[in-house]
Amino acid sequence: MITFWIAAALLSVLVALPILAGAARGAKVGPTDEDPTLALHRRQLAEIDDLAARGLLSEDDGRIARAEAGRRLLAAADAAAPVENSVKVRRLALAVGVAAPLLAVIAYIFVGSPSVPDQPFNARLKSWFAADPATLQPDQIVAMLESRKAEQKNDPQFWRFLGLARARAGDAAGAAEALRSAVRLEPQRADLWLQLGQALVMESNDAIGNDALSAFREADRLDPGLPAANYFIGRRLITDGQTADGLARWRAILPNMPEAARPALEQEIATVQATGRLPGAVDAAAAQAQAQGAQVGGAQIAAMVESLAARLKQSPDDPEGWVRLVRAYTVMGETAKRDAALAEARARFKDRPEVLQGLDSAAQPAQR
Template identity: 50%
Template sequence: MIFFWIGAAGLSAAAAALVLRGAARGLAPVGDDPNLAVHRRQLSEIDDLAERGLLAQGELKSARAEAGRRLLAAADQGDAAWPQDGNGARRAVVASAAIASLAAVTLYVLIGSPGAPDQPFARRVAEWRSSDPSRLDPPRIAAVLEQAAKTRPNDPELYRNLALARIAGGDAVGAGEALRRAVSLAPQRADLWTALGETFVAGDNGQVGPDARTAFAEALKRDPNDLSARYHLSKGLIADGKLDEGLAGWRALLASLPPADERRAILAAEIDRTAKAGRLVEAPAPGQVQAAAEGGVTPDMIQGMVEGLAARLAAAPDDPDGWVRLVRAYAVLGDAARRDAALASASTRFKDQPRVLAALRQAADTPANTAVQ
């Protein structure tokens, strides 16, 4: 509260200074100073004499210089800020400014609440904790979990859920911090190392960077069959130009999937597409499918990009933005069956996140584009 009163006093002082400045200008003498008028008249007379030929050129310069010097000296001696009889007016202005400031403070004390404290953040978090989770957005869910972590600092599952809430809210850095805490508490859990790697990938725009590779390698040490770790490490090899080695890893992963696993078709399509292109084909961003059609990209190429996105989500499903892109892509392609299947899967996974659900429904309503079908 002390900062409020300091700020109020500073504003009052600034307002008073502005009032005094305006009053000084208002009380300045109106009209021309007689002394200055005399010197200006002398300059005018010198010019008149020169025009009539009564003053030589050399005498004209010296006369004008002397008259100008006297004019400047007279101007320096003038003081138009306050008239000598303006002390009473000045005191009246200062008193008015002081009275206005005191009146404002008194009015605030009478009808305001200067002693009312701000609602503590902990109280707000407690209210969120007791409310329906489906009505909370990811940042509020993360705040509730952060509060819970203070009483359960050794619960790795809590930190995993905190990471999911943060990544859903767009805080990839915060999600990584939570998962680092989780793996430090339970370093034997491969799923935590995998989640950490996926968080690094999400924060690096889908790239499998050094930190992500380290996390996935730690996951494979604990679970050699971890699908996400195997997929991403092979993808990293392909990104490094080791196409054959990366494709071999993907083919081994494909062979390990059960025959009825729906991810087989997606991964097989990505393997085929990558082998033909000789490089990775990036997943489409929002609106990229329509733009690709307008730019002359073939439907097969667009379909390949969408399948690449689907394959990535199959391996790393905790990416709400990715699911929204996938549902929108299927809608643009007019593939109602896959659109509805992706919508159902994502809706189940993010059932406690209303904003994600709303974005998914909006993506599903995107009109189909016949140019890419």
């Protein structure tokens, strides 16, 4: 703590020193010191009077020369007038330069937390891995996944989770970049192409550009009739003036939509039929979110579960973490992952019956 205060004091002195030096130099010029320019112009007036008295200047020439010299003297006097104010300003700067560091230190003592140690990023990252994923913010999940890029750069599922987490954190461009990496690694997955298209739409403020359209068409090719992909394709067709084709796609996917999302799409169809145009951007965004159903939310949960699994690989002596992981895989229907996690946890905690009981309970599907 002493080191901090010494460093803070030195920095304050270094910052204030140029201000104080400049103000001190300026303060040496007092308000009573005469500007040498004024003396020069007074000498010129005296010389003109002397020449006129000796008959070396005519009366008219003397009057003109005296008027010009007088004008210059007045102009020089006006220019020298602010000297006193300039000195006051410099003195004020000197006072501010001295007071600012003192006020900053006093404010920090009362408002800041000088006794609280800094928490390096790696320590924060470790605490996030140890936390329940459901309690983390999107940017924290992004940071956790980013720390695993070197290890999992060839895993398309990792890039998918990173893309979805970035989208959740509001980084549309980063989401699109991650999802492009995912489709390069596994180009036969329709869900990756769909999510890439959605990220591109998000990046362009809900406009469906050519890259996004290509991604949606590829998703539809790999999984014909995919509702979310066909929704966006239909929307682009309507935007391009191909209203009949766009409405045909929407009507085709309507029976396969989640029941809660159908009214929104039906309303959009009715609006386009009546006006020939798409609804407003706000209504469209809401309909798109409904059309996607719970897909994004499920993907975010999956990303958090994978983060928990990665943490347990690094710090496996966490029985509560293993119970949460087994329960999460059970709820998600990931039977193979559940069984693998359950087997590993049972082997690790074979001498702790209370943990084994929790694991067995977590592996049981919820009773309906």
